[in-house]
Amino acid sequence: MRNYEKTIIGSTLLLLLLIMSLLYPYYGPKDFNHQVLVKNEQGDIIGRAPFPPSGQHLLGTNRNGEDMHWLLLYGAKFTLISAFGVALLRVFLGGIFGIFLSMWAPFLKGYVKDFFLTFRYIPSILIAILLMIPIVGDFNDVAVSSIVTYQIIILVFIGFPSVTIFASDVTDQLLQTSFVQSSKLMGAGKLHIVRKQLMPYIRSYGILFSVQQFISTLHITMQLGLFGMFLGGRNRAGVMGYEEPPKPATITNEWAGLIGQNFSEFVRAPWAILTPVFGFFIVIVIVNMMKNELEGNLNGVKVVKEKKKKDLSPKVAAYSADQFEFVQK
Amino acid sequence: MKRLFRGLIRLVLIVAGFLFIFNLPSLLGIGKDHIEINFERFWVNLTSDFQFLFQSNQDKYLEMLKKLHIVESYQYTMTILLSSLLFIIFLAMITAILIFLSPEKVKNKLKSGLNFFEGIPDLLIIFLFQFFVITLYKSTGLKFLQLYGLFGHKPYFVPIMTVSFLPFFLLLQFLIKIIDEEQYQQYVLYAKAKGMDRIRILLVHIMRNIFPLLILQLRTIVWILLSNIYLVEILFKISGFNQQLFKIIFMDGEFSVLVLCLLMLSFPLVVIETAGWFISKLIKGKGAVSI
Numbered sequence: 001m002r003n004y005e006k007t008i009i010g011s012t013l014l015l016l017l018l019i020m021s022l023l024y025p026y027y028g029p030k031d032f033n034h035q036v037l038v039k040n041e042q043g044d045i046i047g048r049a050p051f052p053p054s055g056q057h058l059l060g061t062n063r064n065g066e067d068m069h070w071l072l073l074y075g076a077k078f079t080l081i082s083a084f085g086v087a088l089l090r091v092f093l094g095g096i097f098g099i100f101l102s103m104w105a106p107f108l109k110g111y112v113k114d115f116f117l118t119f120r121y122i123p124s125i126l127i128a129i130l131l132m133i134p135i136v137g138d139f140n141d142v143a144v145s146s147i148v149t150y151q152i153i154i155l156v157f158i159g160f161p162s163v164t165i166f167a168s169d170v171t172d173q174l175l176q177t178s179f180v181q182s183s184k185l186m187g188a189g190k191l192h193i194v195r196k197q198l199m200p201y202i203r204s205y206g207i208l209f210s211v212q213q214f215i216s217t218l219h220i221t222m223q224l225g226l227f228g229m230f231l232g233g234r235n236r237a238g239v240m241g242y243e244e245p246p247k248p249a250t251i252t253n254e255w256a257g258l259i260g261q262n263f264s265e266f267v268r269a270p271w272a273i274l275t276p277v278f279g280f281f282i283v284i285v286i287v288n289m290m291k292n293e294l295e296g297n298l299n300g301v302k303v304v305k306e307k308k309k310k311d312l313s314p315k316v317a318a319y320s321a322d323q324f325e326f327v328q329k
Numbered sequence: 330m331k332r333l334f335r336g337l338i339r340l341v342l343i344v345a346g347f348l349f350i351f352n353l354p355s356l357l358g359i360g361k362d363h364i365e366i367n368f369e370r371f372w373v374n375l376t377s378d379f380q381f382l383f384q385s386n387q388d389k390y391l392e393m394l395k396k397l398h399i400v401e402s403y404q405y406t407m408t409i410l411l412s413s414l415l416f417i418i419f420l421a422m423i424t425a426i427l428i429f430l431s432p433e434k435v436k437n438k439l440k441s442g443l444n445f446f447e448g449i450p451d452l453l454i455i456f457l458f459q460f461f462v463i464t465l466y467k468s469t470g471l472k473f474l475q476l477y478g479l480f481g482h483k484p485y486f487v488p489i490m491t492v493s494f495l496p497f498f499l500l501l502q503f504l505i506k507i508i509d510e511e512q513y514q515q516y517v518l519y520a521k522a523k524g525m526d527r528i529r530i531l532l533v534h535i536m537r538n539i540f541p542l543l544i545l546q547l548r549t550i551v552w553i554l555l556s557n558i559y560l561v562e563i564l565f566k567i568s569g570f571n572q573q574l575f576k577i578i579f580m581d582g583e584f585s586v587l588v589l590c591l592l593m594l595s596f597p598l599v600v601i602e603t604a605g606w607f608i609s610k611l612i613k614g615k616g617a618v619s620i
Contacts, residue, residue, distance in 0.1 A: 114339045115346035121595035123556035127350065130578060134354040150357060157353065215448075222452055223560065259452070263564075270460050277453045288448035 050269035078254035098167025116161035225256025
């Protein structure tokens, strides 16, 4: 009944991308085929980066003359790992807090909702920008590790309220089911209910939530990249021809950073922006496919029960005319 | 009395939550190589922001708001929001009806095709629109589609199209789902049994019944529209409301001006929520009467 085909295929693909990205230093060119000027045999300059996609540069190059496909491959690990880590943290923390709210402190739920009401009315990208500006809004000389820690804390914080409230809603629904009720009547403690009755649901909902949060984290990092708030902070003088005043460049070459870094080149080199966005698109499509299947699996249990009920309704069979016979001929 | 007390607590919590969220950066200071938690600075900033909220320094605000052309840009942004909302509702309704009137095979294909649009990031759509308009201009030299909002231009057509693209598919998907569910309701079966034709059942009876659900769903649509408009204004350099907000954020403007602008931004959501609330109350009332 439950199938995980798409989930397995999707996660294998993502894992493959991640491994290829992690192993990049062993096979890829270190400078991403850095080449700014192209000269002919006489030594005249015949071309200058950015180059459009061609046989030599599969996805084109950016302003620095670096190949986009190598950059994408190199940066994939940062994008994937950070998004996945943030998603897991959100679900873990939010889930625990949500279950705690429903089980031990249901009276607090309304107040928690009020406390985080802001998130319901202001787009999360705005909140993210407001919170990121003091740290990543400008060039600074702080260690990358602390910047990344700060960014991850903020990203987790942004998703935390919605996960908490969602987890609490799901737990509330589960607490109304008959098996939990009867377990309660037989004297089960709250911890026992969580461990025995809710655990299977927590597992499958946890996976579903993580996948959803993964998508939303990808969206938000992509949009933050556009505003120059790259993962790992800004890098001075990373872009050719913009030495003074320095134009922010990404340190890690993660995808969102590539979008933000190349955005000003949109008219000259649209491929430098469209390729990372398409990269995001492909990852999101894969994850979305997994999400739909997982959701289908979760709903499948309910649907089967409903179908059984429907079968009980009186069957309407069709009778053909020759089955009837007039009583009085 | 008790209700009043509860309301007061809620109000305090909402304000506290708001202040907490916006002062988080001062709680989590950043050190040379680790994160510093600084309660003292957090508390100082929190109280000063709180004071800002309740200080009446109207002249200063008004001056700042005037300088940023808040009223005009708000009008512009809300025009875009409203027209794209109407556009989406109109188009989604028509498409949904057309899909339901089409043959079964085509209908199923279209439905599964719709699922594809779910995963597209909004940035991709915006970039593709931008790319399309630019190449159109480059290849034909015609400039009938205005993209950028430089020099005080306020384009309407391209932003509305760009912003409405994804929400349209979302609403269409939703409409198809609920109309599908409605097909097996008793009243539809009854109407069918009486020999009413499909178009009339769909247009008159089903539409009337899914209207409240549609209103409730509009909150999500407005929410997505708002964040899309934000991105579009920044990317197309249109000087709408969000662009001014962006300026306020980056120029480190007054906290209370920021709060005012955020309230203005969330106003459409409040309106649509109130509408949803009234309608759900109306339905509940009707249900009680019929029982």
